[in-house]
Structures are given as C-alpha cells and as structure tokens.
Amino acid sequence: MQSPDYYEFFNQAKIIAGNKGMDNIPLELDGFNAQKPLVLMNKRKTSSCLKRKFINALGDSNMTVGAIFDDVADKAGIGQINDLVGLFRARGCDSMVAIGGGGVVDVAKGVNMIVSLGVKDIFQFAGENKIPDHLNPLVIVPTSYATGYEMTNKALIDNKRFISDFLSPDVIVVDNSMVKFRNNQEATYLSLISLVQAVESYLEAAHNPVATSYAYVALQAIKDNFTKAIAKPNNKKVSLALVNGMVSGQISFANSSPGIVFALGEALSFITGHEIGLSLGVILPYALDYKLKNKSNFSSEIWLGLSDFDEYATTPESEKIDKAILFIKGLLSGAGALIPKSLKELNISKNKLEDIASLAVENTNNKVNLADCQKILESAWQGEPI
Amino acid sequence: MNYNKYPQINPKSKFIKRIYVSVMLFVVGRAIAAAAKSDKVVKEEFKNLRDDFMMRLGVTPNGPEMILGKNEKGVVKYMGWNSKGKKITMNMQIKNLEAAMLMFTFQESTTVATARDRLAVSGDLPDACAFVRILDIVETYLLPKIIVKFAVKRYPKWSQMSPLRKYVGRVLVYTRTLLGI
Amino acid sequence: MQVPSYYEFCCRVKTVSGHNALEKIPSFLDKLDAKAPMIITDKGVTGAGLITIVEEAIKGSGVEIKAVCDDVPPDSDLKVVNELAKVYQEKGCDSIIAVGGGSPIDTAKGVNIVVSENATDLMQFAGVGVIKKRLKPMIAIPTTSGTGSEMTLVAVIADHEKNVKMAFVSYFLLPDFAILDSRMTKTLPPFITAPTAMDAMTHAIEAYTCLGKNPVSDATALKAIEMISLNLLKVVKKPDDLDGRLALANASALAGMSFSNSMVGMVHTLGHATGGVCHVPHGVCMSIFLPYALEYNMHKIKNDLAEVYFALAGQEEYAKTAPGERAEKAITFVRQLNQDLHDATDGKHARCLKEVFDREGNPMVPKDKLSDIVKTALGDASQFYNPEDFDYNDLMFVIEHAWEGTPLDRSKIKKG
Numbered sequence: 006m007q008s009p010d011y012y013e014f015f016n017q018a019k020i021i022a023g024n025k026g027m028d029n030i031p032l033e034l035d036g037f038n039a040q041k042p043l044v045l046m047n048k049r050k051t052s053s054c055l056k057r058k059f060i061n062a063l064g065d066s067n068m069t070v071g072a073i074f075d076d077v078a079d080k081a082g083i084g085q086i087n088d089l090v091g092l093f094r095a096r097g098c099d100s101m102v103a104i105g106g107g108g109v110v111d112v113a114k115g116v117n118m119i120v121s122l123g124v125k126d127i128f129q130f131a132g133e134n135k136i137p138d139h140l141n142p143l144v145i146v147p148t149s150y151a152t153g154y155e156m157t158n159k160a161l162i163d164n165k166r167f168i169s170d171f172l173s174p175d176v177i178v179v180d181n182s183m184v185k186f187r188n189n190q191e192a193t194y195l196s197l198i199s200l201v202q203a204v205e206s207y208l209e210a211a212h213n214p215v216a217t218s219y220a221y222v223a224l225q226a227i228k229d230n231f232t233k234a235i236a237k238p239n240n241k242k243v244s245l246a247l248v249n250g251m252v253s254g255q256i257s258f259a260n261s262s263p264g265i266v267f268a269l270g271e272a273l274s275f276i277t278g279h280e281i282g283l284s285l286g287v288i289l290p291y292a293l294d295y296k297l298k299n300k301s302n303f304s305s306e307i308w309l310g311l312s313d314f315d316e317y318a319t320t321p322e323s324e325k326i327d328k329a330i331l332f333i334k335g336l337l338s339g340a341g342a343l344i345p346k347s348l349k350e351l352n353i354s355k356n357k358l359e360d361i362a363s364l365a366v367e368n369t370n371n372k373v374n375l376a377d378c379q380k381i382l383e384s385a386w387q388g389e390p391i
Numbered sequence: 392m393n394y395n396k397y398p399q400i401n402p403k404s405k406f407i408k409r410i411y412v413s414v415m416l417f418v419v420g421r422a423i424a425a426a427a428k429s430d431k432v433v434k435e436e437f438k439n440l441r442d443d444f445m446m447r448l449g450v451t452p453n454g455p456e457m458i459l460g461k462n463e464k465g466v467v468k469y470m471g472w473n474s475k476g477k478k479i480t481m482n483m484q485i486k487n488l489e490a491a492m493l494m495f496t497f498q499e500s501t502t503v504a505t506a507r508d509r510l511a512v513s514g515d516l517p518d519a520c521a522f523v524r525i526l527d528i529v530e531t532y533l534l535p536k537i538i539v540k541f542a543v544k545r546y547p548k549w550s551q552m553s554p555l556r557k558y559v560g561r562v563l564v565y566t567r568t569l570l571g572i
Numbered sequence: 573m574q575v576p577s578y579y580e581f582c583c584r585v586k587t588v589s590g591h592n593a594l595e596k597i598p599s600f601l602d603k604l605d606a607k608a609p610m611i612i613t614d615k616g617v618t619g620a621g622l623i624t625i626v627e628e629a630i631k632g633s634g635v636e637i638k639a640v641c642d643d644v645p646p647d648s649d650l651k652v653v654n655e656l657a658k659v660y661q662e663k664g665c666d667s668i669i670a671v672g673g674g675s676p677i678d679t680a681k682g683v684n685i686v687v688s689e690n691a692t693d694l695m696q697f698a699g700v701g702v703i704k705k706r707l708k709p710m711i712a713i714p715t716t717s718g719t720g721s722e723m724t725l726v727a728v729i730a731d732h733e734k735n736v737k738m739a740f741v742s743y744f745l746l747p748d749f750a751i752l753d754s755r756m757t758k759t760l761p762p763f764i765t766a767p768t769a770m771d772a773m774t775h776a777i778e779a780y781t782c783l784g785k786n787p788v789s790d791a792t793a794l795k796a797i798e799m800i801s802l803n804l805l806k807v808v809k810k811p812d813d814l815d816g817r818l819a820l821a822n823a824s825a826l827a828g829m830s831f832s833n834s835m836v837g838m839v840h841t842l843g844h845a846t847g848g849v850c851h852v853p854h855g856v857c858m859s860i861f862l863p864y865a866l867e868y869n870m871h872k873i874k875n876d877l878a879e880v881y882f883a884l885a886g887q888e889e890y891a892k893t894a895p896g897e898r899a900e901k902a903i904t905f906v907r908q909l910n911q912d913l914h915d916a917t918d919g920k921h922a923r924c925l926k927e928v929f930d931r932e933g934n935p936m937v938p939k940d941k942l943s944d945i946v947k948t949a950l951g952d953a954s955q956f957y958n959p960e961d962f963d964y965n966d967l968m969f970v971i972e973h974a975w976e977g978t979p980l981d982r983s984k985i986k987k988g
Contacts, residue, residue: 009589010590010591011589011590011591011592011593012588012589012590013586013587013588013589014586014587014588014589015584015586015587016583016584017584018582018584019580019581019582019584019743020579020580020581020582020788021579021580022575022578022579022580022581022786023507023576023577023578023579024493024577024578025487025489025490025493025578026578028486028487028488028489028490029486029487029580031402031452031487032451032452032486032487032701035452035701035704036701036704036742036743037704037705038704038705060400062489063400063402064402064403064404064405064488065402065403065404065405065408065409065450065453065487065488066402066452066487067402067452067453068402069399069400069401069402070399070400070401071399072394072397072398072399072400073397073400074397088392089392091392091394092392092394092397095394096394096399134603137605138605139706170586213589214795214799214822214826215587215792215825215826215829217795218788218791218792218794218795218826219788219791221791221794222573222787222788222790222791225573225787226573226575226787229573245575246575249575249787253787253788314879314882314887314890315891315895317887318882318887318888318890318891319891482699484700501956502783502956502957503783505956505957506782506783506784506834506835506956506957507576507578507579507580507784508579508580508784509578511700511701511741512700512953513698513699513700513739513741514699516739516951516952516953517950517951517952518951519953520950520951520952520953520955520956521950521951523956524963543961543988544960544961544988545960545961545986545987545988546988548986551963551986
C-alpha cells in the first residue's frame, strides 16, 4: 500500500504479553524510577482471585504496593478519584497500576492527572490536548472485561472526555493468568470491541500503514479465536490471544479517525445502559452494509486480516471486501442469541435513535456524519439492511 | 474512605524458588570452572577472554547470583555468590525470579530466554556470546540428551563432540564440580 | 498468526509522515515545552542542502535554532559527543533535532544523555536500564531509508582513545518524534538508496524469521517488506518520485519498529563484523548477506519465509507458486532484486563481497580478511536470535560463498 499524504502514529505503551508477564511489573516501574504503585480494581468486573495472583507476581522484588483498592466504581467519578488521591498521597505512592478495564482505568488516569500535575481541578484538562506534561507511570493489566478506551489516549470521567497522549498507559501487561473469560458473553463482547476498532482502521479515508499493522494483529486474533471463545470461553490460550488482539486493536483505533460504528455503539451504550460490546455487535452488520452501498473508502486489505495468505491471494480484488463482510457476518451469526439481530430486540424505543445519533456526532466532534448515523441506526433498529 | 481497609502490601520472598535457583547457579558456576580445565574447546574460549574477565549471572533485583571469573593466575574459578567488591566486566541479569525458574527448569533455553527479553546483558557483549557457547557445552556434559535438546539450539553432532569426549568430559566435569577442584 | 508464549513490544516514538511533515516541528516542540533546538547532523546532509529545508520549514514559527553541528563522523565518537554537549549548554538549547542516518541519530542520543544527566563521565550510564528518567526533547529526521535508528532504544558510542565501544540501552533514548518527510530522501543517489533500502528490507525479513518474532513486529515487518518491494526499483530508476520516497521512508520506520523489538540474526552477525573489520557500509553488507542467511536458516524458517514471499512478490505470484516452493522463491526473489539493483545502479550495488569497492575503486574485502571477520562475528550478540546455531566453520562456509557470489551447498549445513 502507499502511505497517505499525512499521518501521525503514537503508541506509548510497552506491551508485555504471555507467561509470567506480571512478574515484570516491578522492573518496568523501576525503569521509570518508581517503586510504589497504587493498584486499582473493580471487584464486580474482575474476580478476586486475580488480586491474589497479582500479589504473588510481585514476590521477591523491590516493589511495595501502596494499597490495592478493589472497589472502583463501574464509571469514573471525581468523588472517588479525590478519595483515591488522598490514599495515594498518604502512602507515598509514585505510580498507578490498573487491573481490569472500563471505569478502573479511567479512575487511574484521573488520579494520575491530579497527583502528577499537583492540581485540584481535573476538568480544566477536559477536551483535547489540554494536559501540559507527562504523568506518573501507569501500568494496565487487562482482564476479560474492557470498554474500548483503556489502552488509548482517552479517559472518560463524569461523562467528560479527556484526550491527550500523556494519558496513554506506559506498560500493558497481558498475563495468561489474568485474562480467562468467565463466560462466553464476556468473550463475545470483548471480541466485538476489538473487531470494530480494528475494522474501523481499514474503513477510514487515510489508512496509515502502522495503524493497519496493529489492526491486522487484532483481526487475526479474532479470526482464529472468536468462534473457539464462544464454545470454550475459559480456554487460557484463546483468552490470551483475544485480549492480546484487543490491546492491539485499541492502539490502532486510537490512531485512526473516530469511526462511526464505535461512536454509535458507545452512544447507544451510554443512553440505554447496554454493554458496549453488545451494542457494537448489533450495529456492525448494518453499518458495514451501509458503508459498502456508499462505496466508502474501504481497504481490501481488511480481507487479509480476516483470512490467510492463500485465501487472500486467490480472491479476486473485486470480491475481497464482500468476502470480509460475509466473514464478519458469519462470525456474528455464529454467536447466536448472544448478539440480537436488531435494536428492536433489545427493547430500545425508536425515539431514542435521534439522541443516540446526535450523541455519536457530539462525542466525535462532528467527525461522523449525522445523516449516516441516523440511517444506520434506523436500519439496525428494523433489523433490515438499507 | 477508611484507608485501613486497604493496607500496604510488601512483597513476600519466594523462598523455595530462591533456593532452587541458588543451587542451579552454584552448579553452573562450578561446572563451567570444571569444564575450563577438562574441555579443550571451553579452555580455548576462555583463553580468548580478557585477563580480568569477571562475569555475574544473577536475578534482578536481589539475587541469587553467581560470579565466575579469572583469578590472577588466569585460572577460571567460581567466585562465589556475592558480587560486592568485585569488578564485573560482563553482567547478565535475569529480570525476575520466575524468568530464572523458567530457564533453570529448562522450560526456556538460554536463547529462547534472550529472544523473549528475559535477560539483559551489559558490559562486554562478545564475552556474553562466548559464555553462552560455553554454557551450551557444559549443559551437554551435565544433562541427558533429552533435556539438553531443549536447552541448546543445536545438539552437537558426533563430528563436533565425539562420544569419547562427551563421556570422559562428563565424568571430569561432574567430579570437579562436586569436589571443587 | 503465531502468538509466542511470551513477548514484549515497545515503540514509543511518535511517527509523523508526510510530504510536508517538517512544517509541524514547531508544534511538536511546543508540546514538549521547547523552542530552542540544536541540530545535530553530518557534512553529507548539510552538503545535500537538507538542513536548509529543515530551517525553512521552521522559519517564522517562534522556534529559534540555536546551533547546527555537522561535525559528526561516520562512527559515533565520545569526544564529539562531549564537544556537542558543551555547545548545547553554551548556546542555551532546550531540545535536539537529529537529522541524518545512524551516526547523527546515535550521537544525538549520546549528547542527550550528557546534557540531561549533567554527566561528566558518559561511561556510568552505559548498560541496560541505567537511565531512568526522561531526557531532553528529541526529534529524529532520518535522511536515508534506512537504518531505522529513529526507532531503536540503543546508542553505541565509541571511545576511540580507550578503544572501547559503549552500548546504552534505555527506552528513554527513543526520540519523542520521528519525522518522515519525502524531501529528506529525494536527492539520495541511487547507489545509496539501494543498499539503505536493503538494510530496511533485512531488518524486516530478519524480524519476521528470527527467534524474537512476535505478532506486532510480524505485522509491521510484513508491511515494510511489501512497501520496499513495490517501491525500491521504481525509486532507484526515478529518484524524484516523492510518493515512492515517502513509502520507502515509512517502510524503513516500520522495519525499525519490527527489528528493534524482535532483533536480527545472521545477516547482522556477519554484517556488523564486515563493517567493523573492512569498513564496508552497513547496507551493502546487508544486501549481500541476506540471501545467504536465508539459505543457511532455511530448514528452520521455511514456513515464515513462504509468508515473506507473499509480501515480497505480491499475491498473484504467491498464488501461482506451489506452497512447498514459496520459501525458495523468496530467496530467488532477493537475489534477483540485488541483480536488478546492480543493473540499475550501473554495477555500483554489490551482489557479493568481492564486488565491494571503495570510491577509489579498491576492493574493500580481501579474501584473507574473511577469517578475521568471522572471529569478530562470533562476538556479536545478534547470534542469539538466529534460528540456527553456528560456529567458526559454519560462518567461514557462508562468508566464503558470499565472497564468491555462489549459492550455499545446503547439504553441508549442520542442522540442529
């Protein structure tokens, strides 16, 4: 592929993935001259046995854990962030570790902003590129639960968005022992987030070769493991591959223009309370059909991510995108009842669609088109392609 | 918030694993010193190393470790398990105790461990290459073929290590390792 | 996709690519709170007028270039590092812009250590993980495609007085930004474009086939191989093809991301040593040794090499070729590429060691030096990552063939 006229790509995180990954955390933090992290978890989304595994991994190191706070709220709020700032300072911590996804990571990023920059008002940094300097080191240990922004340069606190390269985690540790899916619903939702984020890197106008490389990793992980994960969610190897893919997918997503599918899924999740993975799973096939009908700039390389070299090489150019879409739809229908066929089935009332579309546009700073959003949502609600 | 509900956590020592790795490092150190006296190729490798060669192979951050070097007479000796006061010319750090366990239970060979960034080498890099070659030979002496095949990249063929050399060497290395001569 | 049971991947450099990417430098410096950079480069770069382009791009932005230092030798030198650090302090600089290939970028990394740590003795920072805090802001602008040094966390500085080479390894050595602008390689002559691109090709292929391979480095390597394959000959024949130049710059950066995370093997083992003993330019060594290392490792890398063939030759050729033959065809492709480059550069691009000549036309690799090269190669750490083991005899076998330009007799390879 040729490179676009202009692009930027950034990935702050060191990715550590595999057997005994967490045992590296002390040395990695020491590399930043940090030895005492505050560790955050959400016991409702992450099993408590993972806490024990984390503590065991620190054995025989020079790292002291300032505290493990396992009661982080599902959604990040300034009240809890301020409480945790107090704990951070009381214990003399110098870094953050977030175990899990969603609110845990947002809270970690929130605490990090306050303690690193010595400010009281975090919301002065809301918006894009308002954070003036590097923050303390942040390590994320993903588990089987994620909402899509953890590994990126974004945080969502009290429904306000913070976007800055300084929010990106410094280390991401995907450890075998921490990623086992608890059930096939968890596996499906996480994989859907990864799938959409990867697919959208191929959908946008300027595919940059670095972002699509990362997206390729995510798509390959899904191609090899999505169906297996639904059948056997607690297979460690499958979980590891999918979470690894998700990390990669998020990084490619963070470096691509906001995609319409993720924007709609996120807006839908916010307004209706449904899990983001579920929302994405329902909307995706309709969005793909819509994009194809409108001949949006779709790279045929997406088929390479979802197949192998032999299949890709023997598919005529004109059929590659069709095959990719067919494959994705096949994956989604293979999930059966885990992914409803329409928004109607989720009991979402039709008059909410307008709000969802507007929120998607607002969240992406008008980078997605309102009319497109409305048409896709309409189609997804009916359960009929446009 | 009640801070006491979330206490500070200090790392525990992994006592048994430390002992195991300490013993393995001791054996490796003594065995290499033994091979330096008993094997022609190992002798030649050490001859090419600097006169003040002193290496440390150990686990970050608190050991255990093994020091191996040349004494004033140029003889290769196992110098103990403490690098204090010694001028280290080549440092091989195993990044954590679990990585050391993977290496010394042969789940990951030296080369696989390096490829997976489990080791960090600083100082004289050519000496590190020589050390790994020496270690491969010593492992061939110490361990049965079925284990060595996992520990080294290429098990030496007859042309590189005749059965005579292997078995005589094995006896000599074991004897010298155990007796420290 | 192969997922190893464990891997690490890190590339924290912000990559910026575009035909007018240089113009963004002031905004990047502003993000890092800097506005008084020092430019570190070499005479070749200033001679080609590239610094003028950089200066023009920054003019009028409020950024003031405090010093332009182009006295950097081909091998980064401790004395030069210390001198430049002094200039940095004296001129009140607050950031560094490195413009050039491996040596200016490595030198800039060394200067950054000295000025950030206020070091009187650079040696105390040598080794792995000794540097634990952020250094001064640094932007790297590569002018070849390339060494990929803008993506590596290593700097090697030679102390020529003590005859010692110091290696510094730390993520903090990574530049904050790498700017890939097509204007920086537009005037690179074909006989330099060819080997520097083959350097990038080698990085990518070795990253894909050696022991440190991982999913992320595989993806970036594959992309790099494809982009070089599609653009190299085009650009050698038509040097002002800016789209092609940008593609090669991207490929070099992608290859840099790959190899800095999965390391390299025999091509670099022999290549570094040949460069060290006979002073052959790095890219030239890479082009020559690449097919030989692939032949040597073939029995261990057949499947991976077949996939490399997909990226090298494209999907049509790949589909036409029987699965069992793809790996062999990859080697043939590389040899043919070297031949095509040889033809397109009027014989300047060497295909084997006996064809390597200096500017005066003297052969650079006498046959009697091969043994010295091999002895040096045995001390190169890249051997750890090569899929197959090798000793003195194995390397002599390979280098003798690489000297003559004859393919290896693979029945003679001792397989592990």
